[in-house]
Amino acid sequence: MFEAFRSARLISLVVVLLTLSGCGGGGGGGGTSKPPLLSLSPGDASITISQGARGSFSVTATLSQEAIDTIDHVGLQDGGRFLESNFDVASSSKSLAYITFRTRRDLPVGQHSGRVNFHLCMDADCRSTATTTPFVLTYQITVTPPPPAAVITPSAIQGSVESGDILVVSLAAQVVAGLEVGGFAVVDQQRRFQPAVQIVSRDEQRFTISLSALPLDAPGTHSGTVDLMLCYSSYCDTYAQVPGSPVSIPYTLTVTPETLMQPVPSVSGLPEWETFQGNPDHTGYVPTTLNAATFTTGWSWSAPGDIARLSPATTGSGKVVVTAGAGNGTTPTLYALNESNGTVAWSHDFGNRHALNHPAVSAGRVFVTTTGHNDTFMWSFDIGTGARLFQTPFSSQSESHLAPTIKNGYVYTNGGYYGGMYSFKGLTGTQRWHAPLRQYHFWTPAVDDDYAYAHTGFEFVVLNRRTGERALTVPNSQINSRGYALNIAPVLLGNGSAIVVDGIYSFSDLEHNNHLIRYSVADAGETWRVAGQFRSNPVVADGTIYVSNNAARQLEARDEASGALLWAWSPSDASESLPIGNLVLTDNMIFLSSSAATYAIDLSSHQPVWSTPRTGHLALSSNRILYVVDGAMGRIDAYRLAP
Structure with missing residues (x-):
């Protein structure tokens, strides 16, 4: 019954x-x-x-x-x-x-x-x-009346962090029996802690949670109280709190002066070719005057085994650094070669990683990313010994990256599961921030003292370098999109302006229509744009922009202020496509590769003064050694450019 x-x-x-x-x-x-x-x-x-x-x-x-x-x-x-x-x-x-x-x-x-x-x-x-x-x-x-919704251990937050870094605090929250808690959030009137709280683990009524402080720049001691809200669900605000919430937690944060990577001066006093197009402005410019009559052929090196391709080269501390993609029977490998003779100083085998991307060099360190879901890390190695210094996880899918950009001790890169930009501390690998952006690959930001700049297809974006907050967004509605591999970086002019080519996509797609655009941060928009079939990232110095334009099959020199054409040069052989690589600019010459040769063009006569049949991506080290990297063949050729 x-x-x-x-x-x-x-x-x-x-x-x-x-x-x-x-x-x-x-x-x-x-x-x-x-x-x-x-x-x-x-x-x-x-x-x-x-x-x-x-x-x-x-x-x-x-x-x-x-x-x-x-x-x-x-x-x-x-x-x-x-x-x-x-x-x-x-x-x-x-x-x-x-x-x-x-x-x-x-x-x-x-x-x-x-x-x-x-x-x-x-x-x-x-x-x-x-x-x-x-x-x-x-x-x-x-x-x-309700007791406090939870007992927090430790009952007070104490921590020490370097200026600009993010302190992450782990707490245990023993929730009162009978309360159903599904989420947490922080309210901090002093604005020193981020609102979001991560639930690390849960065992019935006992939670392990993680709070993150905002970057604090001013050294000293900072005290206050955070209110930890406990809510019925993961959506947590004032109106969703359980009885006995919030729980107040006092904190004391000690901020010490920031310790940054220190630059390693070159022997010649010239800058190294540290990243994509040489420097964090991506100007492709090396301030030196060269004499073509003294150029000599140096060494050549071929990667061992059957590799997929070599990356462009970067240089520093007497080394030239490249990555080799996985091939038949080979795994992704980072190589550091001696500039003096091309011998391998050291290498690092990354094993079965989805993608090993282009390297950057700064302050005696090598920085490189691996990508592909769980394979995504920012790596750092000592350039002298190859010792691994850190391996910091971040988020991506299966995209590929250009070389990271290093500025004032911080490393900036493309990244994010649905797109974005990351900032890491170069000395420790600590993540400083991530900012969401449109999802593309094969790009890298430009960075100056105040901002980080990105052109992600349909928009030009300026972020605060220290916080990642957006300072400016300029739409680009006229983009001729051809996929997600941009192969570009903004080029900074040093006056609050930037030059970009809005997408190269594929070096084999020679007839792709795109634009050369100048943006002004002060004016929050475009200054001018020129239509063409631009096939290289621009380089710039002394008020002149240089870029290759396949619409006329020529190297073009354009006025920085107006975009007007000043002069142009084309290979004499009409069968040569221009270019398949990048441009390198000095005080009196510009270097570029066609499908048949690498040329040095005199900026006064606008004519070639030197050439070599080797072609590929170019880099010019502080030792005035020009590197021509044939990525598909896995070969590097070095040329000594004596002053």
Whole structure:
């Protein structure tokens, strides 16, 4: 018979009975000469809970044999409306059941008295009952003011961090029994902590959570209090808090002066070719005057095994650095060669990684990313020994990256599962920030003292270098998009302006129409744009922009202020495409590769003064060694350009 206490039947009956009236009285209907049809133990229940918590109490219900023989089922009605509509029933026999009731979570502080009516129903719809009045369980719920929603360990936050770095704090939160917590958030009136809180792990009511401080630039001691909000769900704000929230946590943060990478001066005093197009401005310019009559052929080197291709080269501390992609029987490998003779100083095998990208060099260190979901890391190596200095995880899918850009001790790169830019501290690999951007690959930011610049197809974006916050967005509605591999970087002019080619996409797609655009940060928009089929990242010096334009199959010199064409040069052989690589600019020459040769063009005569049949990506080190990297053949040729 106590199968009648099944939940679905009872819930539906409660709904029916809530519409009835006149259900008063106390219980029983049976004579004294025979046992009652239903016995409840206890007949009165009381419970004390804190506000916002759920409590429960149980009752044992016993049916007589007469009730078992005559009634259809037992129905329950909560007259006080202080209990949840669902309750648990466990039956050990036809005559015996154990019923557990749960209090509502939204009860206010105070005393709440009610009664549960037990109806002995003679039919399925309970139109008639075995007694004129129900059997009654009375209850009283005492709701007390809530204690703090959780006990936090440690009870105070203390930490030390270098200026500009992000302090991450781990806390344990033991949530009060009965509170259902699904999320956390931070409110900090001093704005020293980020609002978001990460749940690291959970074991019933015990959470391990992670709080992150915002970067603090001013050295010294910073004290205050954060309010940790506990909420019913992962969406956590003031209106979704559980009782006893927020919990206040005092903090003391000690900020020490920042320690940054120190530049390594070159022997010649010239800058190294550290990243894509040489420097964080990506100008491709090396301030030296050369004499073509003194150029000599140096060494050549070929990567061992069957590689996919070599990256462009970067240089520093007497080394030239490249990466080799995985090939048939080979794995992605980073190589550091001695500039003096092309021998391998050291190498690092990355094993079975999805992608090993282009390297950068700065302050005696090599920086390179691997990408491909869980293979995504920022790596750093000592350029002298090859010792690994750090390996910091970040987020990406399967895109490829140009070389990271290094500025003022920080490393900037493309990254993010759905696109963006990262900033890492070069000395430790600590992530400083990530900013979301449109998702493209084969690009790298330009960086100056204040901003980081990116052109991601449909927009030119300027970010605060220290925080990653957007300072400017300029749409580019006229882009002729051809995919997601941009092969570009903004070029900074040093006056709050930048030059970009809005997408090269594929070096084999020679007839792709695109634009050369100058942007002004001060004017928050374009200064000018020129249409063409531009095939190289521009280089710039002394007010002149140089870029290759396949529309006229020529190298072009254009005025920085207006974009007007100043002069042009084309290979004499009409079969040569121009270029397949990049441009390198000095005070008196510009170097470029066609499909047939690498040329040095004199900036005064606008004619070639030197050439070599080797072609590829170019780099010019502080030792005035020109490197021609044939990526597809896996070969590097070195040429000494004596002053």
